[in-house]
Amino acid sequence: MSDTEAGEGGNRKVKRFMIVNRKAPYGTIYALEALEVVLIGAAFDQDVSLVFADDGVYQLKKGQQTKGIGQKNFSPSYRALGDYDIEKLYVERESLQARGLAPADLLVPVRVLGSAELSVLMDEQDVVLSF
Amino acid sequence: MKFGILVNEGPYQHQASDSAYQFAVAALAKGHEIYRVFFYNDGVNNANKLTEPPQDDRNITRQWSALAAEHNLDMVVCVAAGLRRGIKAEILAPGFNISGLGQLIQAGIEADRLVVFGD
């Protein structure tokens, strides 16, 4: 369960939040609005991690050029996550491999985990938000 | 136990809102507390009081409003997702309130369980 640590003005709950991204960007809005949750979540001093699996790994693909579809390219925001102290980015190895991608194809440094390791990490969370 | 509920799909197009509603009703019937229902993505459309389904169909927005009135539910529509889709204060059904995404994070922190209903 969650840790409770004494903060200023009383006890402050710190929970482990995981945002799970399993959908590709642009085709639907889920990737963008999940990112907005992450950026807001950063302000709450919780233990936040992000997982990219299945088509969600495409959110991190380098070289996104969205001019031709009339949508905003929000992929640079993933590189700014470090500024918000969000540094736990996990990508499932099997999802990358199934799509012929390597970590070098991604626009931000991530930790690549096999599905077995990732499932352990998922089990250790308190709150999982899936988009 | 305190439950948080996240609804990420609009009414009718998808069953998510119906499922979330049935879950909420069952949880309340068992004496649990609903800490908050948060509407995000197209889920913000559940708060639109202008919806008018056919007479013989359920009115999902009204169901949520009635449940909120009966149990004093905190139902929050995400302001950013709402603005994107034209869900503003003037078309908000009773019981719904517009607020920020922080309310979702807060629900995750305060509720014992957060249940996500989406596509």
Add this chain to the structure above:
Amino acid sequence: MAVLHTTNKSPLQTRDLESCLRLTRPGCGILLLEDAVYGALKSTEAGARLAEAAKDRRIYVLGPDLAARGFTPEEVIAGVEVVDYGGFVDLVAEHHHVQAWV
């Protein structure tokens, strides 16, 4: 305390259930609701996969969704428990947290 996973799409149409099984561990609970209930039927080719998963995971199917789609508990593969919304609530309360495979 184990984790409850929910999945809501037909495994005959999407791979969400497959991902859920790949990324979950023995001992967890998996609840099939909405269109995912088709995945619990004996009659489909997806049933065998779920029967295999049911050996080391507890699999549940939401009865009202099953009934709405014209199927009965008798048509569900062995080892899968049919629950109602109250049962869904109990499952959420009994598990450490819930992860939706949306």
